Amino acid sequence: MTKSQNKAIQDFINKTFKIDDVIRGYGFDPRTETDNRLGMRCPFHNERTASFKIYTNNNDFYCFGCDKGGKVVEFMMFQEGKTKDEILDRFRDNVDVESNKFAVESIIKEINKPKVDHVKYSKSIHFELRVYLREFLKKHPDKLAAVDGCFREMRHFFFNPDNVDEALMRKFSDDMMDKVSS
Numbered sequence: 001m002t003k004s005q006n007k008a009i010q011d012f013i014n015k016t017f018k019i020d021d022v023i024r025g026y027g028f029d030p031r032t033e034t035d036n037r038l039g040m041r042c043p044f045h046n047e048r049t050a051s052f053k054i055y056t057n058n059n060d061f062y063c064f065g066c067d068k069g070g071k072v073v074e075f076m077m078f079q080e081g082k083t084k085d086e087i088l089d090r091f092r093d094n095v096d097v098e099s100n101k102f103a104v105e106s107i108i109k110e111i112n113k114p115k116v117d118h119v120k121y122s123k124s125i126h127f128e129l130r131v132y133l134r135e136f137l138k139k140h141p142d143k144l145a146a147v148d149g150c151f152r153e154m155r156h157f158f159f160n161p162d163n164v165d166e167a168l169m170r171k172f173s174d175d176m177m178d179k180v181s182s
Helices: 003-016 019-025 072-080 084-089 105-110 118-139 139-156 168-182
Strands: 031-034 036-040 052-055 062-063
Touching: 003 084, 019 052, 019 072, 052 084, 062 072, 072 084, 118 139, 118 168, 139 168
Parallel strands: none
Antiparallel strands: 031 036, 036 052, 052 062
């Protein structure tokens, strides 16, 4: 395809798909900061505070920590570690160059395919549970034995390579929270 055809595909993708929907399609959950801005921890580097901003009115994103930014296609490039041509290649079969028509449903299905990184998801739940247990222990120091037991169980559960099911991880996390609070 020519550069103008590549640009047409890229422009179509960037105009048709909302950046926040695409980011959620990759399994992230940005939080609302203002009417036109969402925030979250950057998926491209480790950080403790949310320096990754999503601007819904411009349909773009920018990370103040790693200086990465762009629109839908750029997010997909960074997230999947691919070049722009590799991302656009995925959509080439959905484009009729002659009539400049796009198969919108096919592209939507491709973007919305679940692409959950199980290791990242496991680390995220593990982190949330650790924070919860630490805060709980500050308020209830008399529950040290129960919290300590939960930390031991967490080590066995989260570092077991067989535990990759998201529902199982979430249930384990909920069970731990119930266990210390009862």
